[in-house]
Amino acid sequence: MLIKQLSVFLENRLGRFGQVAKILSEAGINMKAFTVSENAEFGVLHLIVSDPEKACALLREKSIAASLNDVICIQCPDVPGALEVALAAITEAGISIEYMYAFAQGATASIIIRPNDLEKCIKVLSEKEFTTLSQEGLNNI
Numbered sequence: 001m002l003i004k005q006l007s008v009f010l011e012n013r014l015g016r017f018g019q020v021a022k023i024l025s026e027a028g029i030n031m032k033a034f035t036v037s038e039n040a041e042f043g044v045l046h047l048i049v050s051d052p053e054k055a056c057a058l059l060r061e062k063s064i065a066a067s068l069n070d071v072i073c074i075q076c077p078d079v080p081g082a083l084e085v086a087l088a089a090i091t092e093a094g095i096s097i098e099y100m101y102a103f104a105q106g107a108t109a110s111i112i113i114r115p116n117d118l119e120k121c122i123k124v125l126s127e128k129e130f131t132t133l134s135q136e137g138l139n140n141i
Contacts, residue, residue, distance in 0.1 A: 003071055005112065032103075032141065048071075
């Protein structure tokens with residue numbers, strides 16, 4: 001299953017991430033997970049939020065460059081080796097991962113991945129009986 005990820009392009013300036021957090025907070029949008037990559041001039045903030053379409057529209061209204069893309073959220077036990085099993089299945093299928101990030105809650109880990117072939121990755125994960133979350137399932141975490 002696919003979920004929507006919000007990607008936000010921010011100038012590398014003091015308070016920019018806080019501005020995004022405030023806009024989302026004031027709109028009642030919950031940030032479930034995020035990662036930031038940056039260089040000297042700008043950063044890319046990838047977010048999983050409770051209402052990605054609304055979040056994207058709000059940020060664009062504030063002249064903040066934002067887009068939505070599809071990603072996959074794999075759930076597995078939060079134990080040593082669980083991620084390796086999932087990654088091995090993906091690698092054996094010839095699928096590359098552009099980036100990933102994760103969060104854990106209780107006994108479960110959730111891994112957000114952006115593979116180079118979304119459809120093939122979903123098929124492989126399904127065949128190997130890995131659990132993937134929908135947007136609604138993610139909002140219930």
